[in-house]
Amino acid sequence: MSNRSQFFLLPLSETRPPSGASVLIALLVSLYSPFAWIFIEAGPWDQKRWSLLKSLPALPGLFVRSIGILSESPAPVSYVAMGTATLALLLLFFRLGRQSRTALVLAFLGLIATSGWNSWLAFQSFHGT
Secondary structure (H helix, E strand, O other): OOHHHHHOOOOOOOOOOOOHHHHHHHHHHHHHHHHHHHHHOOOOOOHHHHHHHHOHHHHHHOHHHHHOOOOOOOHHHHHHHHHHHHHHHHHHHHHHHOOOHHHHHHHHHHHHHHHHHHHHHHHHHHHOO
16 A cells, blocks of 8 residues: 555544543443433432332433433333333444544543433423422
């Protein structure tokens, strides 16, 4: 290959992309930190709060329930759909975050915005409004 053709194969930045572990940790923090209200909310630790804690791994995918397709489905089907959506979000933003540091910041902000919206949905459901 000539030097000119190799030039077009180089990435735009010469810095190394972030490591997979650092991207995963940053994205897990952005995925689950909006749900911290479950632990710090004043009030009794009743059945509603324990059910939220049990479903915490799948809660970032709560937007699947708000679409309306799964509104009448049994709980196990809803939890599988929510878990699948959570995993799909994590994988999508992980792939984006591995591109560069700028992409990691964008993935972090995008995932925290999505997870914040899902946390707001869970908060509204928890308080029954």
